[in-house]
Amino acid sequence: MTTTLEIQRRLAELGYQPGRLDGIPGRETAAAVKQFQRARNLNADGIVGPVTMAVLFPRKPEGDVSPPWLDLARAKIGLHERLNNKTLRDWLRSDGNTLGDPAQLPWCGDFMETVIALTLPDEVLPANPYYALNWREFGVPLKIVAAGAIAPFTRPGGGHIAMVVGHDKSTFHVLGGNQSNAVTITRIAKDRLAGPLRWPKTFPLPTAELPFTTLDVTVSQNEA
Structure with missing residues (x-):
């Protein structure tokens, strides 16, 4: 139920x-x-x-299993870097590593590092996973748009890292940390993608492409 x-x-x-x-x-x-x-x-x-x-709650594509890192990330939706600072800080360090205070530092990479480290302990993480654009070499490239795909983006002055939960013709719908200072889902233009979508090496590749969906939020321009 x-x-x-x-x-x-x-x-x-x-x-x-x-x-x-x-x-x-x-x-x-x-x-x-x-x-x-x-x-x-x-x-x-x-x-x-x-x-x-x-x-x-549409049925998942047959044959694909919901990625555990995406399930964990969804459970953290709403955590805010200031309003829930202690809860968020404690969780970000629960894998044994952390960048620091999310209210003071850009923490999208810390969020991604934590969900991957906790759910896929054998997965090799990028060198300095707190720098978002280092996730461009994570795992293996993915040829389809799938739920849980790791999406590195460019932004003014740096990068951003999040995971795909949906998409439309021009934007990805992504779940990540440090989006409006919290764990949220937002829309980011597809032309900001920094290289191909990525997928962990230690988890089976997805087989079904996500259909287009709608997301009633403003397209994010800069996640800083």
Whole structure:
């Protein structure tokens, strides 16, 4: 059975605003459900019934397993570098390494390093994984757009690293740290991709391309 917390996290992942991710249904969650339903031409009653549930949680492509690093990253959506500083700092150092205070330092690489290190202990990490563009040589190149693909981007003055959760014609929908100072999902232009998408060597390659989806958030210009 899908829980309210899972519904809230999924709404946040798609760019809607369910309020606090606390597992408690309330007005903000119901309003986010209605917004999602209207966007999908569903009955906008704010109730996650069977039809809404099927659209909110589409079946994964047959044969592909949800990447564990993506599942872990999704569980951290909403953590903010200042509002949740201690929780975030403790988690970022839970793999035995950390860059430092996320409120003072660019931490997208630290976030990626932590989810990979915790879920794939045998995976070789980039030299200095805290520098986002070093992830351009991580794992192996990927020829399709798949959920969990590691996406290094250029940005003014540096780079950014995140993972793919969806895409449309011109943007990737990516989950990462240090996006609006928190763990969020945002849209980044595909022409900012710094080389091919990457995939860990120690996890089976995906077989199915993600279909185009929509994400109701502004395209990010600079994740600093």
